[in-house]
Amino acid sequence: MKYKLAISLLFVTFFGLSQEKATVNYSNTALNTVFADLESKFNIKFSYNSEITNDQFINLDIEDATLLEILFAIEAQVNIRFKKESERYYIVKKIKKRSLTDTQHLQQVYIKEYLTTGISKENDDTSVSLSPERLGILPGLTEPDVLQSIQLLPGVQSPTETASGLFIRGGTPDQNLVLWDGIKMYYSGHFFGTISALNPYITEEVKLYKNGTKARYGNRISGVVDITSDNEIPKKVEGGAGFNMTHADAYLKVPVGEKTAVMVSARRSFTDIIDTKTFRNLSKRVFQETKISEGNKVFEDDEVTTTKDLFYFTDFTVKAIAKPNENNTILISNLFTKNKLDYGFLIEEYGEASRDQLDIKNQGSSIKWNHNYNKAFSQSVSAYYSNFDLEYIGSNSITDEFNDRLDKQNRIDDLGLEFDTNWHVNKATTLGFGYQFASNKVKYALGFQDSEEPESNFNESNLETNNSHVVYADYKFKKSNKWMLNVGLRANHFSVLNELFVEPRFQIETKLFNNLKFKVSGESLHQSVSQVVEFNTQEFGLENQIWVLSDGKGIPVLESMQFTSGFVFNKNGWHIDVEGYYKKIKGLTSFTLGFDNIDDFFSKGRSKVLGMDVLLKKKIQDYRTWLSYSLMDNDFTFSNINNGNAFSGNADITHHFTWSHTYEWENVDVSLGWNIRTGIPYTEAKGLKDTPDGTVIDFEETNAARLPNYHRLDISTTYKFNMSKRDTWKGKIGVSILNVYNQKNILSRKYEKRQSNTDNGQVLREINKTSVGLTPNLVFRVEF
Structure with missing residues (x-):
């Protein structure tokens, strides 16, 4: 019965309704003429500024194509974007001009709709592009969460069921480069990663790289998530507001004359004021088996009273846009995110009181100037400042006996400059050059005060700075409709090690047949800042990882090499994308991974990842279905763990399969996954064993066992409606359900020694962290 709803959709896949098609043949045809022809053929209307069509010409020859297919093909040729307002009306917006170090369009095999509307594949680039404004409905989501949306792509997984916990092709979340308007993000989640800390309603584009990254991206060895907020100056005031069962948000875009604009946005949770079913279920998953949920119990039947219970998150952005003329754009962006937790409890029987205070902030600013010298040569100059600050204070006391306190701080100050140029040498060749400077100041401090045993007190701190100088170059060659070659070279100098690291990168694509394309890419990457496990606050159970700089010894520089090859097939609404890859990572340590059963506290190691990602998609009118499958073998090798033999990595997910469906009917969207x-x-x-040093846990071989298979069904639906006669005010309501059949999935399993209730001995306790249960959510939004 659990899978009946999902399995029944197999039959729906092969049926659909008819949709109007037309044949078009445009040869160097003016864009405004194309619009007029399409309005006549499909009985629609386009709304646009006449400047958009100036000096814009289209070459397009398609037989029996739907309107959507034609619009996608036009978007591939000119820098515009279509937004469907109703069945008849479309708004046309101009988008920013792209450069070599960003994205170039490859018209003949451009895949505009990769999964659903708003998710596209840039085929002269290895990235997948996501536009929250145009994003179609996705399973379990009523709002376009920036980071959760990309988890439907093969090769992107979140074993922890979080938005920010992205494991990309065997890499860990700290190995991903996350940028917001050029600002590096060191903490990109709210509510301990449950939702993205980046507001989707002021986001223009999200670009995801799993491989073949451009040379301008560096100092991370896994994926890249490059997020750009809205860069367009609106013609009139635009805005919106809404809420779901965890938080509320609002945004406003205000033109200040014709050449400047200001954009502001804000979100805040209201769970410290209103308790909802959604928040309770999410809290149960986040806080399970932590000090907060357990209350620091000694015995299972201890009675705990909550004395302090405060938690909230918030974020806001401010952005200024100035376009004094068509050749110059100035962008100033500011971002602030915060998560605050203050929790206290009391066990009256023992007079034991405890309190935990956690404050996490990630804020930053950036400024960017884009200048076009002419149609062939352009440059951009930018600067950013990013700050991550984590502070934790934990206290525990028993009246007239002891009063202990633990303090932890982790802070990063990251300042950077970039100069980037782009030169279109001729129709086939493009060159890009750039220089980057970044200064990373990383601080870690830990202090402990023991009132009973002052000799146990300690204060540890470390402050390191790494100044990196980078030069990079990109070369692109495209010959007719057959070949495309991207070659990049990046050279990094890290002052903390006084070493130079060179990173070659390449990407080749060739069109074998009209509907079949072959692709191959390779890259070398290095990373000097990463997260390690910090065991002193392990009892707290949350945020026990800290950012540290590589020192070449205890924390080596991470190195990664990846090779990818595959095929893409497109025909008659079918899309098949297959990629095989091999990835090798050096510089791993037991500090970064936190193994349970190692005798030696510190150990160095490496990993090898061999995998394959497959995407199969079919579109029938307004119905879409896609199958995503990932096969991965991720092995670790450490010299003094498991006798030096390879063993499965901590997040080695051998098989990962998703089956998603979306259907659009007038103003109603439904999705199931x-x-x-x-x-x-x-x-x-195995159990407990006695040793000269006391009772310890007796473990089997490292990572030799596996948790039960994970499976979950999510569903969501939204309804859009007009709130005014002129369609200036619009509304949306939506409902989603996570884990429809309430499957109890085990996300992790650990063990601990616990005091026995019957004697003075100890017993072994199995600790299972489970997935979120059946969790409904509701959203309501208004936009104008």
Whole structure:
């Protein structure tokens, strides 16, 4: 019965309704003439500024094509974007001109709709582009969460069921480069990663790289998530506001004359004021088996009273846009995100009181100037400042006995400059050059005060600065409709090690047949700042990882090499994308991974990842279905763990399968998705054993056991409506349900020693963290 709803959709896949088609043949035809012809053929109307069509010409020859297919083909040729307002009316907006270090369009095999509307594949670039403004409905989401949306792509997984916990092709979340308007993000989640800390309603584009990254991206060895907020100056005041069952938000875009604009946005949780079913379910998953949920119990039947219970998150942005003329654009962006937790409890029987205070901030600013010297040569100059600040204070006391306190701080100050140029040498050749400077100041401090045993007190701190100088170059060659070659070279000098690291990158694509394309890419990457496990606050159970700089010894520079090859097939609404890859990572340590059963506290190692990503999609009129499958073998090798033999990586998900469906009917959108994957490895415990140093847990081989398979069904639906006669005010309501059949998935398994209730001995306790249960959510939005 659990899978009946999902399986029944197999039959829906092969049926659809008819849709009007037309044949068009444009040869160097003016864009405004094309619009007039399409309005006549499809009985629609375009709304646009006449400046958009100036000096814009279209070459297009398509037989029996739908309106959507034609519009996508036009978008591939000119820098415009269509937004469907109703069945008859479309708004046309101009988008920013792209450069070599960003994205170039490859018209003949351009895949505009990759999964659903708003998710596209740039085929002269390895990235996938996501536009929240145009994003179609996705399973379990009523709002376009920036980071959760890309988890439907093969090769992107979140074993922890979080938005920010992105594991891309065997990499860990700290190995991903996350940028917002050029500002580096060191903490991109709210509510301990449950939702993205980046507001989707002022986001213009999200670009995801799983491989083949441009040379301008660096100092991370896994994926790249490059987020750009809206860069257009609106003709009139635009805005919106809404809420769901965890938070509320609002945004406003205000033109200041014809050449400047200001954009502001804000979000805040209201869960410290209103308790909702959605928040309770999410809290149960986040806080389970932590000090907050357990209340620091010694025995299972201890009675705990909550004395302090405060949690909230917030974020806001301010952006200024200035376009004094068509050749110059100035952008100033500011971002602030915050998560605050203050929790206290009391066990009256023992007079034990405890309090935990956690404050996490990520803020930053950037300024960018884009200048076009002519149609062939352009430049951009930018600067950014990013600050990450984590502060934790934990106290524990028993009246007239002891009063302990633990303090932790982790702070990053990141300042950077970039100069980038782009030169179209001729029709086939493009060159890009750039220079980057970044200064990373990373601080870590830990202090402990023991009132009973002052000799146990300690204060540890570390402050390191790494200044990096980078030069990079990109070369692109495209010959007719057959070949495309991207070659990049990046050279990094890290002052903390006084070493130079060279990173070659390449990408080749060739059109074998009209509907079949072959692709191959390779890259070398290095990373000097990463997260390690910090065991002193392990009892707290949350945020026990800290950012540190590589020192070449205890924390080596991470190195990665990846090679990818595959095929893309497109025909008659079918899209098949297959990629195989091999990835090798050096510089891993037991500090970064946190194994349970190691005798030696510190160990260095490496990993090898061999995998394949497959995407199969079919579109029938307004119905879409896609199957996403990832096969991965991720092995770790450490010299003094598992006798030096390879073992499964901590997040080695051998098989990961998603099956998603969306259907659009007038103003109603419905989406359903089923997610099933192999359980992650864990180290099983045999029991307890006595040693000269006391009782310890006796473990089996490292990561030799696996958790049960994971599976979950999500559903969502939204309804859009007009709130005014002139369509100036619009509304949306939506409902989503996570884990429809309430499957109890185990996300992780660990063990601990616990005091026995019957004697003075100890017993072994199995700790299972489970997935979110059946969780409904509701959204309501208004925009104008």
